[in-house]
Structure formats: C-alpha cells, structure tokens
Amino acid sequence: MARSRTDTQSAQATLSQEDHPVVIFEHVELAFDEKVVLKDISFSLLSGRTKIILGASGSGKSTILKIITGLLRADAGSITVNGQRVDRLTEQEMMAVRADLGMIFQEGALFDSLTVRENVGYKLYEELRMPIPEADARVKEVLGFVSLGEYLDRMPSELSGGQRRRVAIARAMAFKPKILLYDEATTGLDPITATTVDDEICKLRDLEEVSSIVVTHQLRDAFYVAENMAVRDPSGNVNIVRATKDKEREAEFIMLRDGLIVFEGDAEALRKSTDPYLQTFLS
Amino acid sequence: MASLVENWAKNVAQEMQAYSRMVGAAMRAVVTPPRYSHDIVEQFDAIGVASMTVVLLTGFFTGAVLALQTGNTLDRFGARPVVGQLVSASMIKELGPVLTGLMLTGRVGSGIAAELGSMMVTDQINALRALGTDPIRKLVVPRMLAGIFMTPILTVISDFVGVVGGWMVARFQLQVASGVYWSSIIRGIYMQDVWMGLIKPFALGFIIVSVACHVGLRTTGGTQGVGKATTNAVVAGSVAVIAVDFVITRLLFWLMY
Numbered sequence: 001m002a003r004s005r006t007d008t009q010s011a012q013a014t015l016s017q018e019d020h021p022v023v024i025f026e027h028v029e030l031a032f033d034e035k036v037v038l039k040d041i042s043f044s045l046l047s048g049r050t051k052i053i054l055g056a057s058g059s060g061k062s063t064i065l066k067i068i069t070g071l072l073r074a075d076a077g078s079i080t081v082n083g084q085r086v087d088r089l090t091e092q093e094m095m096a097v098r099a100d101l102g103m104i105f106q107e108g109a110l111f112d113s114l115t116v117r118e119n120v121g122y123k124l125y126e127e128l129r130m131p132i133p134e135a136d137a138r139v140k141e142v143l144g145f146v147s148l149g150e151y152l153d154r155m156p157s158e159l160s161g162g163q164r165r166r167v168a169i170a171r172a173m174a175f176k177p178k179i180l181l182y183d184e185a186t187t188g189l190d191p192i193t194a195t196t197v198d199d200e201i202c203k204l205r206d207l208e209e210v211s212s213i214v215v216t217h218q219l220r221d222a223f224y225v226a227e228n229m230a231v232r233d234p235s236g237n238v239n240i241v242r243a244t245k246d247k248e249r250e251a252e253f254i255m256l257r258d259g260l261i262v263f264e265g266d267a268e269a270l271r272k273s274t275d276p277y278l279q280t281f282l283s
Numbered sequence: 284m285a286s287l288v289e290n291w292a293k294n295v296a297q298e299m300q301a302y303s304r305m306v307g308a309a310m311r312a313v314v315t316p317p318r319y320s321h322d323i324v325e326q327f328d329a330i331g332v333a334s335m336t337v338v339l340l341t342g343f344f345t346g347a348v349l350a351l352q353t354g355n356t357l358d359r360f361g362a363r364p365v366v367g368q369l370v371s372a373s374m375i376k377e378l379g380p381v382l383t384g385l386m387l388t389g390r391v392g393s394g395i396a397a398e399l400g401s402m403m404v405t406d407q408i409n410a411l412r413a414l415g416t417d418p419i420r421k422l423v424v425p426r427m428l429a430g431i432f433m434t435p436i437l438t439v440i441s442d443f444v445g446v447v448g449g450w451m452v453a454r455f456q457l458q459v460a461s462g463v464y465w466s467s468i469i470r471g472i473y474m475q476d477v478w479m480g481l482i483k484p485f486a487l488g489f490i491i492v493s494v495a496c497h498v499g500l501r502t503t504g505g506t507q508g509v510g511k512a513t514t515n516a517v518v519a520g521s522v523a524v525i526a527v528d529f530v531i532t533r534l535l536f537w538l539m540y
Contacts, residue, residue, distance in 0.1 A: 069413050095415045103413045109406035123414045126319070126421075171414075 019046045021080075022179055022211045023068060028077030030063060030259075037063050039259045041077070045179075045213060048250075050205055052222045053215045054281070055256035061215040062106070065181045068213070069103055070094035081179070102172030103181040107188075108164040110156040116143070116167050117152045123175045142170040146200055162193030169200050173210070180204060180212045186221045198224045199240050206230040207238065219282065226251035226267040255281070302497045305419065309427055309493070312420040319421050326425040330391050330492070331433030337386050338437045339444050345378055346370055346445030350452035354459075363457060367464035368471030370449030371442075375472065375480040379442035381528050384487035387434060388520035392495035395426055396516030399499025400509040408500070423496045427489065434488025435481060442480060475539045483531050490527050494520045 021044040030038040037060045045051045053061045066072040067079060070086060079087045086097050110119050117139055118125070124135035143149045146166040156164060165185055172180055182201060186194035198221050204210040206229050216222050229243040243251075253270045255263035255278060263270060263278055270278065312318075349370050357363050399422060402408050408418050446468065453459040495516040502512040 066409070071409050071412055091412075091417070095417075098413060098415045101413070103410075105406045105410055105413075107405065109410040111407055111410070112405075127317075127415045 019048075020083075021045060022047050022082055023051075023213065024078075024080040025064070026078045026080075028064075028067065028074045028079060030060075030067065030072070030074050037259050038067075038074070041259075041261060043254055043261065043264065045211055046250075047178075047211050048205070048209045049211055050201075050225060050251040051213045051254060052226060052251060053213060053254045053256060054217060054219070054222055056217060056281070059256040060259040061217075061256055062183050065103060065183050065213060065215055068181060069098060069101055099175070100177050101179050101181065102175070102177035104165070104168045104172050104183060104185050106184045107161075108156070108168035110164055110167060110171070112156050114156075115152070116148070116154050116156070116159070119156065119167060120170045120174050122171060128175065138174055139170075142174045143167075145173070145203070146170045147196075160193075162189050162196060165189065165193075165197050166200060169197070169204075173204060173208070176208075178210060180210050182212060182214045182216070184216055184218075185214070186216060186218050191220070194218065194221055195224065197221075198228075199230070201225050202228055202240055203230040203238060207232060222253070223267055226253070298497075298501075301501065302493070305423065305497050305500065306493055308419045309423045309496075312417065312424045313428070317420065319425060322421060322425040323428055326429035327433060330387075330426065330429040331436065334387060334390055334433075334437060335440070337390055338383055338441045341382050341386050342374070342379065342441030342444040343448040345382055345441075346374055346448030347452045349373055349378070349445070350449035351456065354453065354457040364459060364463045365467050365471065366453050366457060366459055367446075367449065367467040370453075371446050371468040371472055372476060374442045374445035374449075376476050377528075377532075379438050379445060379480060380483040380487060381524065383434065383438045383441045383484065384491060384524040384528070385521055387430075387437070387488070388491050388495075388517055388524055391430070392491050392516045392520040393513045395492065395495035396499040396502075397509055397513045399496060400502035400512040403500060403502040404505050404508055418500070423493075423500075426492050426496060430488040430492030431485055432488070434491070435484040438480065438484040475535075478539060479532070479535050482535060483528060486527055486531055487524055490523045491520050494523055 023045040025041050025043050028041040055061045067074050074087055081097050121135045121139040124130040146169055148166055186197050205212055227243050227248055228240050229247050230238055230240055232238050249266045350366050353369050354366050411418050450464050453464045454461055498512050498516040502508050
C-alpha cells in the first residue's frame with residue numbers, strides 16, 4: 001500500500017514536469033534460456049517526441065516494445081510508463097497502463113474475423129463500451145485520418161499490405177492513446193506506401209501530440225520520420241514539410257546491436273558517426 | 284537417456300502447470316466481470332448447433348450398426364427381442380457420450396486449436412492484450428462454456444437418433460416388432476444409466492475445449508506450428524476423452540451402483 005502511494009506521488013511529480021519522460025527504461029535485461037536478448041538497456045522517451053530504434057533483425061528492437069506494453073516481462077531493470085513502474089504489475093494491473101498505449105504490430109495483426117470498422121472500433125465497442133453512434137463516429141474520424149474512410153465494411157483479407165498497416169494505425173489511435181509504439185510499421189511495403197505510413201506517424205506526432213517509439217530497420221523511413229514534420233495550413237489542410245532544425249533534434253535514434261545500445265543521438269549525429277558498424281548499417 | 288527422460292518430465296510438468304493456470308484463470312473469469320456475452324452466444328452456435336449434422340449422422344449409424352451386429356449374436360440365445368435394450372444401454376451409457384466426444388474433438392477441438400494457433404502466430408492474441416482484452420475471458424471462457432453445456436445436449440440427441448437407427452434395423456432387417464423393441468428399452472434402462480449418460484458429457488465437453496484452447500494458445504512456429512497444434516489438439520483431446528470416460532465411469536459405478 002505504501003509502495004503504491006509512493007509510486008502515485010512520483011508519477012504525479014514526473015508528469016508535472018514540462019517535457020516529462022513518458023517511457024523510462026533503466027538497466028533492463030532479458031534473456032530466453034541461454035540467449036541474451038537485451039543487455040543493460042537504458043533510455044527515456046519525452047512527451048510528444050519520437051524515439052527511433054534501429055537495428056538488424058534479432059537485435060531486440062521489437063522486444064523493447066513488448067516489454068513496454070507488458071506483453072513480455074524483463075528479467076532485470078525498471079520500466080516506467082506514464083510515471084508508473086510497470087515491470088512489477090500483474091497482467092490485470094497492466095490493463096490500466098495499456099489504456100494510454102497503442103501498438104502497431106508487424107503485419108498489422110488485424111483480427112481477421114472482424115471488418116475494418118470492427119477492428120478499428122474494437123476497444124471502443126468491446127472494452128470502453130462506448131455508445132454505438134459515438135464509437136462509429138470516432139471510427140469514421142480515424143479512418144478518414146488514414147485516408148481509408150470508404151473501407152469500413154471490408155474484411156482485412158480484402159486489403160493490401162499498406163492498407164492493413166494504416167488500419168492498424170487507425171485501430172491503435174482510435175482510443176486516443178498518448179503513446180504509440182510502431183513495430184516495423186513499414187517493413188515489406190513499397191516506398192510510396194511506406195511514405196504514406198510515415199506521413200501518418202508524423203501527423204500523429206505533430207498534430208495529435210502523440211509520443212512515439214518507431215522500431216524499424218528501414219533507414220529511409222527512419223530518417224523520413226525524423227526529418228519531416230506535419231503542419232496544418234490556415235485552410236485546415238495537412239502538409240508534410242521538411243522539419244526545422246529544432247524539430248529534427250527532437251527525434252532521437254537508438255541503434256541496437258546484439259541487445260546492446262551502440263548509439264544514441266539525433267539524425268545528424270547518426271549520419272556523422274564514424275563507428276564502423278554504424279557506417280556499415282547506414283551504407 | 285537420463286537427460287531425455289528429465290527433459291520429457293520437465294516438459295510434461297510445464298504443460299500441466301500452464302494448463303492448470305489457464306483453467307484456473309478461466310474459472311475465475313466465469314464468475315467475475317467483464318464478460319463477453321455475444322461471444323458466448325456465438326460459440327454456443329458454432330460449437331453446438333453447427334456440430335448437429337455430424338452428431339446426428341454418427342449417432343444414427345452407430346445405433347443401426349449396433350443393432351445389426353448384435354442381432355445375429357442375440358439370435359443364438361433366442362434373445363433377439365432384447366436388441367432394443369442392448370442398443371439403448373450401449374448408446375446412453377457409453378457410445379453416445381464417447382462418440383459425440385470424439386466427433387467434437389475432431390470438429391470443434393481442431394477448429395479451436397487452429398483458430399487460436401493462427402491468432403497466436405499472427406500476433407492477434409498480443410494485439411488483444413495490447414488493446415486491454417484478456418484473451419482468456421474473450422476467447423477461452425465462451426468456448427469452454429459452450430463445450431460444457433452443448434456437449435450434453437448433443438449427446439442426448441445422439442443417443443436418441445442412435446436408438447431410432449437401432450429401431451429401423453430391428454424393425455426392417457431383424458423383423459422385431461416395434462412394440463417389442465421400445466418396451467425392451469423401457470424395461471431395461473435404469474435411472475442410474477441415464478444419469479451416467481448425462482453426467483459424462485459435461486466433463487468431456489470441458490476436457491475437449493480446454494485441451495484445444497491450451498494447445499492453441501501455446502502455438503509457436505508459424506503455419507507449421509498451427510498444423511502441429513491442430514494435430515496435437517485432436518490427438519490429446521481424443522486420448523483425454525477416452526481416459527476421462529474411463530475415470531468417470533469408474534467413479535459413477537462406485538457412487539451410484
């Protein structure tokens with residue numbers, strides 16, 4: 001009881017700071033049997049910012065997202081989400097934390113027995129028990145945001161890969177979470193479709209003030225998200241433009257190699273790095 | 284060799300532990316909110332109503348072949364008129380529950396394992412959890428309730444059509460009068476037999492669905508893993524049906540007869 005009071009107080013103190021960290025990893029470690037997946041991982045994500053996690057396949061990128069959402073449990077270290085220590089929570093307690101977390105899975109992970117409308121509105125209909133007209137309106141709004149308003153009654157099997165990812169983004173943002181986690185949201189997509197998905201990431205970050213962690217091994221998409229921003233012109237249209245220097249510095253990169261962080265910094269620092277591994281990765 | 288046995292024992296212990304935890308979580312979820320009532324209704328339809336055809340056909344032909352096979356044997360003792368008693372006792376006490384259980388393992392168990400297995404390997408189960416849904420409440424509880432309550436209903440139907448199948452063979456093949464057939468059933472069936480035939484399917488329905496859900500939710504390894512999970516669910520479910528049937532029969536004999 002005393003511990004939970006302390007946690008709440010520290011959570012409030014953390015959240016009252018400007019640019020407060022919404023996700024904090026401290027010395028997190030994870031191994032599956034003999035295979036070490038994460039070694040002493042520490043970083044923090046500030047509110048409204050983007051953290052881009054790069055790394056080769058199997059370097060532990062997706063594992064970080066699963067630990068944040070409580071889908072996996074770390075062996076050691078502490079994880080704080082929205083000011084609340086989550087690594088000690090039970091699955092039931094974790095449900096409350098997930099109310100403010102949206103995750104976009106690799107390949108979308110859409111429920112294939114449900115229509116696009118039911119997928120996007122899943123949490124509104126099933127968990128939040130929102131009145132149907134209100135939930136329908138929100139579903140249409142978010143599907144319009146990802147330009148898929150006319151696909152309401154399609155089944156996931158009738159959508160292209162890019163459309164599925166965009167529906168997954170719509171599903172994750174439908175309940176207005178303040179943190180979005182993108183797990184290889186553009187992998188396997190053609191460059192044009194990938195750019196559409198990248199634009200959605202920028203729009204959510206810059207117009208909806210959603211903090212995001214983008215896991216990818218696609219450099220083109222990583223730099224696109226870091227070096228562009230979404231702005232709304234006076235007539236209400238949304239445009240994707242080159243980010244200002246200050247805005248660009250707000251997107252931070254993390255490079256993982258065999259479960260270890262080997263680089264942390266902004267896009268410019270990453271480009272200028274002389275580390276041979278980073279050079280190979282960037283080339 | 285020793286390490287092989289050790290590994291096997293460790294795996295069995297882990298599976299049993301995971302199974303018990305899943306069943307425990309499902310039991311708690313049945314009595315606490317939230318409940319997904321429309322999923323429960325959907326599963327009663329998918330597991331119960333949709334299995335009707337296979338259960339009707341299996342029951343009918345089992346009763347018919349039972350009458351056909353035993354008719355000739357009974358003839359040797361001049362006992363052809365009691366063929367109805369033999370068919371009904373066999374169907375109600377044993378063949379109805381077990382064959383319905385085996386049919387449901389093939390139709391329902393495999394379907395559940397494949398569906399949940401596919402959801403596992405495509406991250407849909409993780410997506411459910413990330414959206415704040417407990418997969419046990421959403422996926423396991425509705426299937427388990429449907430299995431527990433629809434299996435007895437299907438068994439009663441199977442028993443009835445089995446007895447009708449036996450009557451058709453007795454009447455038209457063995458030339459036993461209808462009145463003789465039905466009266467031998469009424470004379471030969473005791474209340475304990477009926478209870479035995481009604482109690483067993485509750486346990487069998489539970490075991491079929493819980494094993495299939497457990498296997499489905501432990502699926503790994505992509506589409507190949509889904510195939511393996513489906514096979515495992517049918518094999519483990521079928522063996523469990525026969526084994527649980529034996530245990531319950533022994534227990535009920537001890538309690539009721």
